[in-house]
Amino acid sequence: MQRFLWMLAVGAYAVLVLEAVAGANPWPAIVTGAAYTALVVLGSWLLPGRAPWWLAGYILLQIGLGLVMFGAAHAAWGGTLLLIVLVVQAAQLLPLRAAVVVALAVPLGHVGMDLGEGVREMAGMLVASLMALVVTRLLRREQQTRQALALANAQLAELATTQERNRVARDIHDGLGHYLTTVQMQIRAGRALLGRDPDRADEILAQAEEQAREALSEVRRSVSALRAPRVPLSERLERLAREASQSGPPTSVEVRGASRGLAPDVEEALYRAAQEGLTNVRRHARAAHAHVLLDYRPAEVRVVVGDDGCGQPPDGTGGSGGYGLTGLRERVTGLGGAVALDSVPGKGSTLTVTAPA
Numbered sequence: 001m002q003r004f005l006w007m008l009a010v011g012a013y014a015v016l017v018l019e020a021v022a023g024a025n026p027w028p029a030i031v032t033g034a035a036y037t038a039l040v041v042l043g044s045w046l047l048p049g050r051a052p053w054w055l056a057g058y059i060l061l062q063i064g065l066g067l068v069m070f071g072a073a074h075a076a077w078g079g080t081l082l083l084i085v086l087v088v089q090a091a092q093l094l095p096l097r098a099a100v101v102v103a104l105a106v107p108l109g110h111v112g113m114d115l116g117e118g119v120r121e122m123a124g125m126l127v128a129s130l131m132a133l134v135v136t137r138l139l140r141r142e143q144q145t146r147q148a149l150a151l152a153n154a155q156l157a158e159l160a161t162t163q164e165r166n167r168v169a170r171d172i173h174d175g176l177g178h179y180l181t182t183v184q185m186q187i188r189a190g191r192a193l194l195g196r197d198p199d200r201a202d203e204i205l206a207q208a209e210e211q212a213r214e215a216l217s218e219v220r221r222s223v224s225a226l227r228a229p230r231v232p233l234s235e236r237l238e239r240l241a242r243e244a245s246q247s248g249p250p251t252s253v254e255v256r257g258a259s260r261g262l263a264p265d266v267e268e269a270l271y272r273a274a275q276e277g278l279t280n281v282r283r284h285a286r287a288a289h290a291h292v293l294l295d296y297r298p299a300e301v302r303v304v305v306g307d308d309g310c311g312q313p314p315d316g317t318g319g320s321g322g323y324g325l326t327g328l329r330e331r332v333t334g335l336g337g338a339v340a341l342d343s344v345p346g347k348g349s350t351l352t353v354t355a356p357a
Contacts, residue, residue, distance in 0.1 A: 005044050005092070009085045013037040016069075016078025029079070032069035036062065036082055040089060047093055055093050062086050063105055070109040080125060083109060087129045091136035099137070103129040166330065177324070179215035181279050183208045185247040207246050233267050234259060237274055237292055237303075248282035249290050249307070257296030266355045269331050270294075270303045273339070273353035276324045277305025285309030285349060300337075301357040306350040311343045328353070 016033045020026035043058050066083050073079035083106045090102035107125040110118045186208035193201040234255045241251040262270075274292050281290045287309030295302040329339045337355035 002044050005085065005089060006041055008088060009037050009040040009082070012078060012081035012085055014078075015081055016073055016076065019076040019078045020073060023074070028072035029069065029074075029076075032065065032072050033078065033082060036065050036069050039065070040082075040085055044089060044092075056098075059086075059090055059094065059098075059102060062089075063102070066106070067109050075110065075121065079109070080128075083125070084128055084132050087132045088136045091133045092140060096137065099133055103133045166327075177279070179211050181282065182243060182247050183211045183215065185282055186211065189247065204246075211243070232259065233262065233270060234294055236271055237294055240271070240274055240278065241292055244278040244282065244290065248278070249285075249287045249309075251278060251281075251290040251292065253292045253294070255294045255296075259296060260357070262301060262357050266301070266335055266337075266357060269328075269335055269337070269355055270301060270353060272331065273303045273328055273351065274305055276328050277303075277351040279324070280349075280351075281305070281307045281309065285311075287348060296357070299356065300354050302355075303353045304350060306348060308348045311345040311348050 013033050013036075017026075017030055020029040020033075023029075039058075039062060043062070047055060047058060063086070066086055070079040070083060087099070087103045087106055090099045094102070104126070106129050107122040110121045110125065186204050190201045190204040190208065193204065234253070237253050241253045244251040278290060278292070281287055285307045287307035290305065290307045293302070293304040293306075295304065325339070325341065332339050332353055332355060335355050337353065339354075340352045341349065342352070343349040
């Protein structure tokens with residue numbers, strides 16, 4: 001907008017000079033027009049952001065100088081265009097009401113002319129001033145809208161980055177963290193049996209090796225963002241239960257209702273819920289048995305992970321959960337579902353995750 005204003009001012013001054021040199025005494029119009037144009041350029045450069053009294057003083061000075069210039073130019077086109085430039089500048093710098101006052105004041109340069117001609121000229125200049133005011137305000141609003149849109153886009157990009165970072169963190173914890181926990185438990189069990197039962201220790205360490213291989217596959221899947229061919233959720237939970245039984249308490253799986261296809265993000269959230277629940281059973285529950293329920297209902301699907309252990313919440317905070325449960329809640333609530341953790345000391349814990357389907 002600043003360069004646009006400069007171009008208007010210089011172009012209007014060029015018209016004034018061309019008209020003035022065609023007359024008998026051009027210098028008053030040329031000098032006052034030059035001073036006026038120079039102030040327009042300086043004002044557009046220095047005034048934005050200044051205190052209101054700076055703006056008011058500048059506009060009053062320009063109105064006075066502009067009327068003198070307009071009279072020296074004998075109300076020619078060049079002088080008219082320079083006064084319109086002042087309206088454009090006022091529309092940029094001032095509030096709307098103050099800019100309207102400037103637009104109404106500019107036609108006063110025709111005061112003193114013959115009544116009929118003066119009224120016609122004032123009416124024409126008033127219409128031109130108001131049109132310049134409206135167009136400038138619309139351009140200003142469009143520029144502000146574009147700036148606000150650019151800011152909003154930047155904020156959305158930042159939000160998307162944050163959400164993607166959180167998703168990756170959840171996937172690392174829910175996927176890789178699960179496998180590494182299992183490997184740790186298996187290695188610990190293998191070392192404990194190494195001296196008295198080498199064959200059983202070797203079997204457990206082989207399972208740990210397989211889990212490490214699965215962890216590597218999980219990392220590759222996350223990095224490449226490639227999805228392996230999907231298998232039914234019930235089969236994935238059966239496999240998860242077998243893995244949990246190898247390094248923790250015996251774990252069973254029950255499926256209720258008619259199995260049906262689920263949205264990939266819903267299925268992944270339910271699987272991660274079961275994974276998180278069984279990981280916490282192995283870490284904290286000291287349970288003799290764990291159970292996973294996959295319950296297909298008409299409008300939702302539930303995964304329930306229960307155990308018969310000590311019943312203490314995984315972080316000792318009364319059931320609020322650690323990072324894993326926090327990430328699980330973020331994942332599930334983002335889908336419109338819910339997460340509940342119930343714990344009874346001495347009787348076990350139950351993690352219930354519900355998602356729309």
